[in-house]
Amino acid sequence: MTDTSRIEISGAGLRCADVVRVARRSAWTELAPDALARAEQGYELAVELGAKRAVYGRTTGVGANRHTVVDPESADHHGLRLLRSHASGTGEPLPDDAVRAVMAIRLNQLAAGGSGVHPRLLEALATALRVGALPLVHSRGAIGTGDLTALAEIALTLAGELPWAAGNLDPLAISPGDALAFISSNAATLAEAVLAWHDLTRLLAASHVVTALTFCALGGSAEAYSERVHAARPHPGAVRCAAELRRLLTAAGDLPDGRRLQDPFGLRAFPQVQGPALDAAAAVERVLGIDLNAAAENPLIDIETEQAYHHGQFSTAYVALAFDHLRASLHHVAELSTARLGDLVEPDLSGLPPFLSEGPAGSSGIMILEYVAHDALGTLRHAASPVTLGTAVISRGLEDHASFSTHAVRSTVAATAAYRTVLACELLAAVRALRMAGTELPDTPLREAFRLAVGSLPHIGEDHPLSVEIGQAERLLDRLSVL
Structure with missing residues (x-):
């Protein structure tokens, strides 16, 4: 059964029942007017902060590499390297309804404005949901501290480096700093939950x-x-x-x-x-x-205080x-x-x-x-x-x-x-x-x-x-x- 109603994605007020409607009835998702503006502010702030201080995953490596500073000359490629290394899930692919749920949840979280990702990532997720384009997402690779493998697979699919499971979009440019900002979430676990x-x-x-x-x-x-x-x-x-x-x-x-x-x-x-x-x-x-x-992305790019918080x-x-x-x-x-x-x-x-x-x-x-x-x-x-x-x-x-x-x-x-x-x-x-x-x-x-x-x-x-x-x-x- 198809749900013809619209669900506004604003970063607030998304309910479990809404996610089910998107996942299993293909309900239409629509970004709230201020969501992209908020994402743009966050992205610009993240770039500015990265030019002034160390910001985890943007100017540094991740995990135990947190103190390793990324060469500014190779910053454009750091994000893609991070995605390629983390897109290593295995096991059975997630079913289509779960993948749609992942995308809807991650879109809503990004619309909350704390990640610092480029707004085009939000637009790409919204478009993929609208046209029925689905990445291939493997089920195994998470332990409850971020669905890094699943979200890296989605990001690399948006970037054109992995094949789509259904439909397709034109490849998307991944900005420096977008990689960790996109995958720093438990959206896949929440979708199945x-x-x-x-x-x-x-x-x-x-x-x-x-x-x-x-x-x-x-x-x-x-x-x-x-x-x-x-x-x-x-x-x-x-x-x-x-x-x-x-x-x-x-x-x-x-x-x-x-x-x-x-x-x-x-x-x-x-x-x-x-x-x-x-x-x-x-x-x-x-x-x-x-x-x-x-x-909940780490670090939180907080527009109000203009700070990056590691947590x-x-x-x-x-x-x-x-x-x-x-x-x-x-x-x-x-x-x-x-x-x-x-x-x-x-x-x-x-x-x-x-x-x-x-x-x-x-x-x-x-x-x-x-x-x-x-x-x-x-x-x-x-x-x-x-x-x-x-x-x-x-x-x-x-x-x-x-x-x-x-x-x-x-x-x-x-x-x-x-x-x-x-x-x-x-x-x-x-x-x-x-x-x-x-x-x-x-x-x-x-x-x-x-x-x-x-x-x-x-x-x-x-x-x-x-x-x-x-x-x-x-x-x-x-x-x-x-x-």
Whole structure:
């Protein structure tokens, strides 16, 4: 789907949702009128400062070469040498949506006016996004202290030294000092982070719908979701989760009575477990919102004070720690989904045959779904391990800390894929149980969710392979997330 709206790129106010629209719907980006003027001021200031004093990466080498002064006679070639040496990524190429996200984020950061790059770099990025020209960007080469390899590949592609993956632009001149100013960013990690956040947020939204379907299949007690209960301990995520379940489970405001005095934890404690994941996702969005609009280049070329500031804003510990927390929270949510799946195949709780089987005695029904779900849960458990417990010491000992935020994001992608399988298994079981019991669903969006599920998932009574249906359920989750 193409988004025909325009997103202004000004260096401020870019949201995660905007980046997703550019990356996946090809929304139109438009530079704000003052962005190029601000970039021009920064560029002129950077040139002036470089003529007066040492400025890291402009008049010197980088890393442990920080005190090595660049020969002014070869300054024109210093930037290209820096880009050529750093454009050394490897691994699989980033997908097109991630590359578009990188370009949009880096354009917005440059529009904030702290890099000192020549304005033509901003114009080139904006043009590339507009015409669909995409550099080839490799995935491996970042440790959370700047996406140097990925951004050097983009810069060299703009310069005409590397081939375009799609489309093309005329080669761009790289000014002295542009090289480090352009690659001094974590835009590639942030791009993958935004897309990972988006996908997981949608899956967490679908979790409310799937849990509500299971609730109806098991005849749950909605007392646990009472507004009074959650006002007594008002953690934001838990309050929000309970409100979502009330919205899905009742049209008139009266919560349904349950079959039991107290439900298993999978239903009763769902807001208390889902809530931390919702809060963690909101915290990730806040962190990303700051970094998307940050003038974090080292050095910072500050127009207001007319100074160059050397600093450590390249560190992405905030991003790494936020994603580590999010994955840990997600693991608890996934554990609860497997618990509810276990409840659905238990006759004492469902009132239906063991494993929701409909064949002759001894039929296995959906028994295998528990194996599949717990396999995925095991994958998620490994992916949830914190990446922030390690570090790196490089560049002759000068750079002695790394957040590995890139790996935290990619572990989140793996965890999200595993959770999608876990939740799909629960969805299959819940829909099967509701069909078998002929349960009447409340006149809320949950009824529409069940209608979509019935239209997408076949009901086959006898034992049969479930692989295709698991895949169908995984794809259905995105549609359920918007209900």
